[in-house]
Amino acid sequence: MRTIFTAELSLLAGDLIEMSEHVQIAIHNATKALATKDLELAQSVIAEDANLDALEHRVDERCVLLIARQQPVGLDLRTLVTSLRISAGLERMGDLAQHIAEGVRRAYPDSPVPASHKEIFRDMSAAACQVSDLVVELLKTRDLNVAAQIVGDDDTLDDLHAKAYSKLLATGYKGGTQETLDVALLARFLERFGDHAVNVSRRVVYLVTGDVARDSSAI
Amino acid sequence: MRTIFTAELSLLAGDLIEMSEHVQIAIHNATKALATKDLELAQSVIAEDANLDALEHRVDERCVLLIARQQPVGLDLRTLVTSLRISAGLERMGDLAQHIAEGVRRAYPDSPVPASHKEIFRDMSAAACQVSDLVVELLKTRDLNVAAQIVGDDDTLDDLHAKAYSKLLATGYKGGTQETLDVALLARFLERFGDHAVNVSRRVVYLVTGDVARDSSAI
Secondary structure, three states: OHHHHHHHHHHHHHHHHHHHHHHHHHHHHHHHHHHHOOHHHHHHHHHHHHHHHHHHHHHHHHHHHHHHHHOOOHHHHHHHHHHHHHHHHHHHHHHHHHHHHHHHHHHOOOOOOOHHHHHHHHHHHHHHHHHHHHHHHHHHHOOHHHHHHHHHHHHHHHHHHHHHHHHHHOOOOOOOHHHHHHHHHHHHHHHHHHHHHHHHHHHHHHHHHOOHHHHOOOO | OHHHHHHHHHHHHHHHHHHHHHHHHHHHHHHHHHHHOOHHHHHHHHHHHHHHHHHHHHHHHHHHHHHHHHOOOHHHHHHHHHHHHHHHHHHHHHHHHHHHHHHHHHHOOOOOOOHHHHHHHHHHHHHHHHHHHHHHHHHHHOOHHHHHHHHHHHHHHHHHHHHHHHHHHOOOOOOOHHHHHHHHHHHHHHHHHHHHHHHHHHHHHHHHHOOHHHHOOOO
16 A cells, blocks of 8 residues: 555656756747747747646646545645645746747837846746756755745846836836836746745755745745 | 634635735735835735735634644535645736736826726726735635626726737827836736636636636636
């Protein structure tokens, strides 16, 4: 019985890794499409999001079935409930990558990023991609050092987000309204992507350490 | 055993109603603060959000304990898992009310809503408040007609959100960047509030009807 449960938990862990890899591809492609005004790539990110939603549904089903069949208690049970929260967080990260791709599609054949903000978005994109790489690594290795790195990248995203807004509000900024809206929303999506990555990583830390205090923020 | 479980499920349902009532007060006060530039009221919404987070935590704990002690299967188990999703959705709705209150605080002693958008925000605020009233009612009555009304109000919020953006982008709009950002973000918070209400109501419909197809969107 225990062996079957362990095998099932391993499949569940595999599903979460698969979800994180989808998120990784989505944010890499969305930010690449943003940098290169690649409409086709943006469309593919938008189309792919349904697969991530389906994966989330599979994780939910697997958790419910596992609870029903194995009637776990203690740590096993908390693993399953926490897995549900992690899958919800990964699904939200995928949504945010999709929103970025939608921004690219809306502005096409122009770029939604004005020259004034090219550098900030290049840096935000790099940080978001790195965060997604780290989330995959964290789910694979459960290495708590990786969780700390995710928090660091999220701080970078927060700082860049604030910088993007400051530039919009600075005297002498001459962008139009559409441009202002594009910058504000895209910067927000990238910043939120980092927030959700931190939430996911806190959940993983909780799985590893059982430390509730570190799991204070909800997804 | 069954009697205890039924009593526990009833406590859980009570917790969700209590959460929805917190959300109701939060959005009513946040939108009132928005309309009246009431800093003190805005501060109270921001301070109160911690109580909603604590309630979400209590729901989580209750679900986990119930699963562990009662080892439910079938419908009972799905009720518990769905309750976790509902609590996460309500918590997000509270966050959005908090974000609106933060917008009021940031702009104080001015209003973050320019004259051009007063009417739209009045209507969005009314729709968001009505949505929150309906969510309380739905959780209390499990009446599917109420769920349909929530979808209707969400459509209203979507339309008004689009209208708020159109007005920003219309020729002749003369607002500054800060004003544009305020309008864009506040309109988005109210629109997202409606989205989460629809997600919560879909979960409740799922509890009542067991119809998975109606539960296609993730919180």
